[in-house]
Amino acid sequence: MTAGQPRYVELAEALRRPIVDGELPAGTRLPSRAQLAVRHRVSEQVSRNALRLLAAEGLVESRSGSGYFVRSRPSVHTVARTDRDTGPVSPLPEECVGVATLRASTLEARRLRLREGDLVYQTRCIGRSEGTPILAHTSWEPAVFTHGSHHAPSQAQPQRNPIDRLARVGVIIDQVRENVSVRPAREPEATVLRIAPGQLVIAVERTHYSGQRAVETSDLVAATDRCTLAYRLSLTGQIPAQRPTHE
Template sequence: MARQPRYLWLADQLRGPILNGEMPPGTRLPSRTRLARSYRVSEQISRTALRLLVTEGLVESRPGSGYFVRAVPEVFRICRTDSSSGSGLGRLSREEIGTEQEQCSPPLSSRLRLREGDPVYRTTSRGLSSRTPITLHLSWEPAVLTAGTLRAPFDGAHDAGLLERLSAVGHPVDRVVEEVRVRALRDSEASLLGSAPGIPVLVVERTHYSGSRPVETSDLIGSVEQCRLLYKLTLARPRRPGDPRRY
């Protein structure tokens, strides 16, 4: 069996006490030099081991201060099978930021099957926990669907919800498609979430259809550390002998 690299061995020596609580959140780890002396390794190995623990999210580096054990972030489970087909924020409170009209641009034009430059309504909101932003929700819908009616997203009927608004103007939603991916947080999103640009985030792309036509699409964005997506699937029960047939 190949010998384990020394930096992995050293990371194991530090990871154990962190995970079992011997080194609680906020504990300052020994410096690279002290680790190298204590474990008889080079400073390059101790530096690499510490960076690995930072990558794993167990340790954070504070410039000028050293390395510290990170607090375990609170996790929020976001249900994606809510009955109203809304954003599914769970126990997060919703904060509406506003709705604006803008021109459709790629890749949004592909998602909504619109031409570049077509007007769309963009609605921005956040999911909060004790006033702290956890998720960001951006949704877009073709302006042509509700323009000139009282069912546009910025009208009073907005309180009725997406499905009711679109159904009232002749576009009942009968299908929802979601795609989940991970990407880096963008600058414009980071300012709304109070986070640093570039951190990995979960993005749930949800599109509502009326027949074959996409009538709204949205991005639900949240930190991969704090957000979990909860899906509940109902399966058809197998027919048992003696059960009545359904036609």
């Protein structure tokens, strides 16, 4: 036990370990507060706080009149964040739910370095695992590149990689930048992902560049308990020459 650590935290750790290790499968009923108090020589207040902590972590759930039970944990899907050379890592099929032509808002204009009001294509997709939405993906690109062609988002296959699609109209993407954060879900995102507003989500802001020009930008929002990001990037630059050693 760490010096100064509350007793309920110590008890929660003792209960957490077999749950995380799989020794206590989903549906297992935990000992009551009174039983835990006797077994671990603590007060019922301590055991109550320990169980509440595990419930807040999503490991157990309280059932009225029955006690606490180990929660079933959703399967975690690996979402690939790769470069073009290394290929996908366990790709998650995305369902396109809409392509629209819009006037760029202040945010989109800033990210794409456009004038506010310029035309952009917005594409919205949802990724599902076992039928459950686990990520929402929204992208924007200047309409000027593919307007009137068969390579606009509304004409091309929705799942087509923007690198390949834009290359067909002579826009060569040679750089990708991403910002990753964890933040509370906003109401529209929470509705799509079927989670409570304010629940933490993974947020990835990704922008494709052709030279110094931003040609596509997107937001990916994923449930933290259902997704993990996998980065696998190739190093294509030259290896620096080693310094000579002196015998």
